[in-house]
Amino acid sequence: AEKAMIVYRRSLAEMPARVEEIHHAMAEGVEFENLISPVEVIGDENKWVAGLKCQRMELGEPDDSGRRRPTPVEGSEFILECDAVVVAIGTRANPLLTATCPDLKLNQWGNIDADENGMTSIPGIFAGGDIVRGAATVILAMGDGKRSAKAIDDYLMAANTEST
Numbered sequence: 001a002e003k004a005m006i007v008y009r010r011s012l013a014e015m016p017a018r019v020e021e022i023h024h025a026m027a028e029g030v031e032f033e034n035l036i037s038p039v040e041v042i043g044d045e046n047k048w049v050a051g052l053k054c055q056r057m058e059l060g061e062p063d064d065s066g067r068r069r070p071t072p073v074e075g076s077e078f079i080l081e082c083d084a085v086v087v088a089i090g091t092r093a094n095p096l097l098t099a100t101c102p103d104l105k106l107n108q109w110g111n112i113d114a115d116e117n118g119m120t121s122i123p124g125i126f127a128g129g130d131i132v133r134g135a136a137t138v139i140l141a142m143g144d145g146k147r148s149a150k151a152i153d154d155y156l157m158a159a160n161t162e163s164t
Contacts, residue, residue, distance in 0.1 A: 004030045006088075007080070009037040009057050014067040021138040028142065035059070037070065039077065041085050051079040086145065093131055101125075109134060118148030119155075126152055 008015055011034050012022065026032070035057045042051040056076035059068035093110055105113040105121035111132055118126040128144025130136060 004028075005033055005080075005082075006030055007033045007036050007038055007052065007054060009035065009070040010059065010067060011035060014059070016065075016067075017138055024139050025142065030142075033080075035070070036080075037072065038085075042079060049083055049085055051081045052085055054078055054080050088129060088141070116147070117151035118144060119151060124155060124159075126155075 006025070012032065015022065015034075022032075033054075036054045037057050038052050039055050040053040041049060042053055044050040054077065056073040056078075057070040058073055060071045061069055063069040093106065093112060097104060097112075098106065101122065103122050104125070107113045111130075111134055112120055112127040114120050114127045114132045118128045118132070120127050126148045128148045129141030132144065133140060
């Protein structure tokens with residue numbers, strides 16, 4: 001990737017990550033865009049990712065977690081140009097995952113079953129980080145992402161070769 005960015009709806013102070021994880025990510029060149037909430041993934045005419053529609057947020061009163069609740073700033077929507085989006089929310093699989101993706105195999109702990117390159121039981125679908133390992137550090141998730149990025153590239157190149 002030319003650059004990697006984390007878009008987060010709260011500030012760094014409210015981010016549920018360890019300080020050293022944030023510092024390591026920054027040292028790796030990851031950019032943090034705070035007080036921004038993703039709204040929609042934008043595709044081009046070929047259905048490839050072209051951008052991420054986002055909305056600026058402001059912090060309100062604390063919620064049940066003790067962190068200040070993000071609220072949308074009206075009229076602040078914008079498009080962040082990008083060619084890939086990785087959703088990273090929470091540390092457990094969504095319980096609806098098997099209902100919406102019945103061919104996706106989960107392991108005994110309810111995490112997505114993936115090989116060492118992140119390939120799941122559905123060809124072309126890759127996973128890594130907490131959704132595969134369970135709760136762990138962002139550094140391990142970044143390592144999974146780097147390995148999967150290479151595997152995704154290999155997969156797409158092979159698919160492209162087969163179609164020509």
